[in-house]
Amino acid sequence: MASSVYLCLLRAVFLVCFVNPLIQGLSEDESVFQNPHHQQEENLTGLPIVTFKWHHVETPYLVIIWVFVAGLAKLSVVELNHHVISVVPESGLLIILGFILGGIVWGADRAQTFKLLPPTFFYYLLPQIILDASYFMPNKLFFSNLGAILIYAIFGTCWNAATVGLSLWGCYEAGVMGNLDIGLLQFLLFGSLIAAVDPVAVIAVFEEVHVNEVLFILVFGESLLNDGVTVVLYNVFDAFVALGGPRIDAAEIFKGIFSFVVVAFGGSFLGIGFAILLSLLTRCTKHIQIIEAGFVFVVGYLAYLTAEMLSLSAILSITFCGICCQKYVNANMDEKSVTTVRHAMKLLANGSETMIFLFLGVTAIDTEIWVWNTGFILLTLLFVFIYRIIGTFLFTWMLNKFRLVPIEVIDQVVMSYGGLRGAVAYGLAALLDEDKIPEKNLMISTTLIVVYFTVILQGITMKPLVQWLKVKRAAHSDLKLIEKLNNRAFDHILAAVEDICGRIGDNWWTRGWNRFEENYISWLLMKPKARKNRDYLFSIFHKLNLEDAINYVSEVRAQTGVIYCTILSFVWFSQLAFVSFNNKVCNTFTYNQGRYSDCNAIHLKDTIPSVSLDIHGQDRKNAMDDINAHHLLQQHLYRSRKHHRHKYSRSHFSINQNEDEVQEIFQRTMRSRLESFKSTKMGVNPAKKITKHHKKELTHKVMPNGHPDGTEVEGLCVFLPHLIEAGIENPVFLPDMDSPTHSPPWLMETEAVAPSQRAQRRLPWTPNRLRRLAPMRISTCSTDSFLMADVSLTLEEHEEHSQTDHVEM
């Protein structure tokens, strides 16, 4: 509290004492500074040691001062929120602070020298916020709800614009507003600029409220995409106002509708084009990685300005640029560049948002723009609010007929309440032409009041409303362990059932697109290395599996004569080729190695405790905390396919650990299937051997394999053993098995142990060895492949080979 007050005072003092005299001096003595060189020559009596060169640095200095002030403002607002109650959202507080600052400036100047000018806002402050929003957009969630979002964005905005405009006009005709120089078209124009939900305000308010993902993406997506409609409506009605009433006929109206198509789709495709450009650029910057990060911002901004130049929808352009380039840019760029881009983007977006809200407050303190017309202003507020509610419920009712998960009434209430207007509306109002629209100031005043009302008042009441209505929240932090576990299990179940059903209809397009994207688009836009790393692992894995299958089959055929099962195993394994992942081999390898070696260190130490579980049973119970267990579950539960990064936040982002999990799951499943396949075909005896090896593996885990080799292929082959790590088999298909119990290594048969240590110490890799893949493939021991497990012949054979190989080496 004290620190924030101190900061406020500091800033006020700073402004009053330092900046204002400068400005005053500037305005009073302009003539003096007009020709500094001249003046110096005229009045020069001696050598000036230090001169005051205000004129030289004026513009950049003022800009930087305001950025600095904005930073201080944000700091004090956040401190205030921390130490006092956080009732008012940060955006609201910034506006209020802007009032204060504007008051100070106005008090010194008698005029508002620092207004939020539309060009500044639209060209310098808005683009980075939109770029940030789209770069971190959760694509899956966005596209799966795209239908709903488009309905709200297009039809919802048109509805809002039409109803507000027409109602206001109706009231005007009824005489409620007194004498104004406005016509129907101007009302419609005003309606169209006040109708749009503002992305900046939505982010600012919803970020603090944490509603569930679907609700958030609906409101947020709508706020982003409605720019297409807003721009069109605004331009169309602006042109109509300029043309005048009589000249508007069906042709013009048709042109208006057609322009929507052009503007919206043109903007989107332009954005996609720039995304392709950006991806190609990052693909080529292997040798100059330090500047890669800059390209993202430059090209994004280019997309925005180009669309603006072509009178297309600039926000849509930069939105789609961000959305489409995410994946490729992150794959192509160096890790450090990716981090740089993320941090820089968050920084710029935060800064811009702060400045926007601050200036929204400052701009208000200006006697010139305020025109008060009670009827107009109050009616606007009323209509904006009411028609938002009606529109939301209307469109949701229509949408719910087609959605699996209907949008609930409570969510609809929040959605309608979350229709915040913001700086975009103000910018558009300020852009109005005064000659054609004499009541421009009235419109600006009304827009400002609507903005303040929605941001401050609705922002304040949003959190209590959400809590009161018990809206489903994003974070379920107070779930019990079993609920968490089951939640995740249900996700997995659903994903599995959807796969079994082939996702008829729904997912066919998604899968088709994914295939197309993998084959053609990634080929074009991703670095070959990144693309290879995606599926290299598994083409190798697949090859190895196939070769194993071949070997296995040739052994088995001798024993059982079952050819059928060989064909099946081929079919089975060939499916593995489809699987592909998105990680870089080397990075993953080092990451995994680090992780596993830590694990190994722990496990080697823990070998004894984990063995004598029964003894330590009671101690364990006391040792582990409830919190610990929750934390573990939270941390380590595998995420299902649906559970990707859904949360959009202005201030932080999470790192995706999905790829490693998928690997683990995959290899574990494959392992269990191999075991089950063997066990069902080979009978009980070999199955027992499998268990033994598993038990051994459980205690050994993976022996640290410290070959950080330089070459990729070698790294891979060393990595693969880690890939096929010890897993606990899934006993679904092993009806004869007891659940795996631990047994200490020294109790195992020695023959099982010795080769493993040998194999683990030296993982020899020669071209010859590559053919003999089975022993090398399985991590800890050469005896551990299923070949070995079953047939003693093969066991000896392989041991022989391994011995000879060792001899060769």
Place this chain on the structure above:
Amino acid sequence: MGSTNSTLLKIPNVEVLMQETGFSPAHIIRLHDRFKALDKEGRGHLCPHDFGAIKELAMNPIGDRIIGAFFSPGKETVDFHTFVKILAHFRPVDKDRPKEPNSPEPINSRSNKLKFAFQLYDQDKDGKISRDELLQVLRAMLGMQVTDEQLESIADRTIQEADLDRDDAISFEEFRKSLEKINIDHKMSIRFLR
């Protein structure tokens, strides 16, 4: 329409199936197409290998259990009726279903959905999720970084939370009770099966 009727006729006992599961004819036909697509050798029934051919299932930690759920204990094959009946569990719940007093509960009722999930945990079908069974599920769903002691403690805590009659196992009633807060209708329903 003609083609759909003829396809429907090819499936034996299709009216009984539709009545039991509540699927529409269009859905039955689509599921039948899927069944035929999975059944690559055209034998008329599915084996675990056919399910194994679905690539994405390999990446699902409990994929194998779910496959197992399709096969009744002792049987090695799934025919179309069983296939459809299992999938009927995932139909969204009919909100406007009239509550007839003597009719059996539809397959996609909340309680039947829960039973399906329960059976995934309870592999030996004794009506209780024992500590070992829970451990297995946890092991399947948790990453490799979790050590066994941690796993055991999670399992113990989980049972403690849910186990009301202190028998160190979770019965179906306890399971149902512990999941009261979760919206099962949403969490276990799939759109196109509506």
